[in-house]
Amino acid sequence: MFSSRNDHSPGKRFYFGISVIILTAVISASALLILTGGTTADDTTAAAKKPSAALYGLPAFPSEISIFGEKVPLDQFGIRERFESELLGVVYSHSSTIRYMLRSGRFFPDISAILKEQGMPDDFKYLCVTESGLANAISPKNAVGFWQFLSATGVQYGLEITNEVDERYDFRKSTVAASKYLKEAYGRYKNWTLAAASYNMGMGGVSNSLNEQLANNYYDLFLNEETSRYILRIAAVKLVFENPEAYGFGVKDEQKYQDYKTKDVTVSATIDNLVTFARQNGTTYYVLKSLNPWLRSERLSVRPGKSYILKLPA
Template structure:
């Protein structure tokens, strides 16, 4: 009996090797190659991609391989990418209409994704918020930044500021792809590279490592977030973070104690800060009677 079992094991092992070999052999040519590689995750590779309607030239080996790199990396960041997909369900409904109102292509919401993961991140260089503005740039784009109020943490206002930057960059370069690249490399930096290298296409430019990867990271996250199942992300609607209904209260005076103010609105200080992260202190000093809108959640707590 033991001899028969050992014989069966050997036979099964041999069959397994044959099957695996067959997959490998058939997987290196023709239609079987596409079937074997592209049914797996995260090896799916799109036949065409674009950013804001501008097609990426995947027929260029360098371009194809750079996109492949970012797809592989982000498809394998399981928890990080899953969290981004969950957060997008709440953040994108805020970002999308602002982009549309300003005439900025919808694809720029994926720029916010790679900048911050859709959270109010803080970089070592001092950039803050979903759109990662530096203090001086934020002020130049019309945001208030001080110890009491930092509108880089205000999703609506920082999205409006990002639109102003991107529209100016598009006017300068004539390309949404270059406008996106300049969000990382700066208008002056990208402009200098264009002048030095005498090309006007992002995919033809030799840039710094970070900026050369920047648009490809956007393309990769766009592809994964639009087709999550193809990259191994199986999320139900109930898994996504739902938008929380809220009202906005206009305030044009000083609030000496935000914890007391929160209680008058039927919430606590923690919830007030979650919904209004731009309030950076325990009070709001407002001697000039500037009008602020404070968000108060209607449910979810």
């Protein structure tokens, strides 16, 4: 009799509705606070003004740079922009540049020592980085190894290339061969920059370009895109390798790959099965081939009076 009035009066429905609204607002505000980590509208506005990603720009570089002991004429028409383009490529190709830096710890000591023995500027190790990234690469034109020799050119400068042996894959011997070529080119041009350019396009190509364009130096030549970039790319690699932290690379010397501890074994008789040879010498075929990548077959034929030096784990 009174229940209907007492349980469903407009007044009680009003206050109940208000309570529901307040409770919903409190829950919503709490959820928003959790999701935003307690930030305020001012915090959100301030955060929006900050960049959400790293800022990139043109890396700074010295007003004077050199390569192979010869000055790069940055004030000459177009040279600064071309150098900047190559520097950008080296600096912002992060993964590739880091890999090359890591490999340099293993290969630069021997390459530098050989260049010194051959009377070559040490900067030519950066040409090797530019050619192959300090790896036994194979180009679309079948240039092979650290120094990217074509087969005929490799043989011309003293490398053995057969079905079983390919010394283009021996970075030490190919460094000697590259030095022989570059010294010959220097003898022709009396200039290391032109000698290096010829390493990319051949001495014939450089000589023809110099004659046809009435020029006497690399930076005055109009060349194919690859060779026109080549020297400046090498110079950019040198700049970044010699100043890694200035260009954002935190590769420490102790992080670089170290040379393997090996011993030399002289082989003067044919090895019919290199797998068996590896096992007999306490190692694996994988390690044998990794330490001696110039071995291109599962056997090694040795002519009378000939011998080879294999590297095995010490």
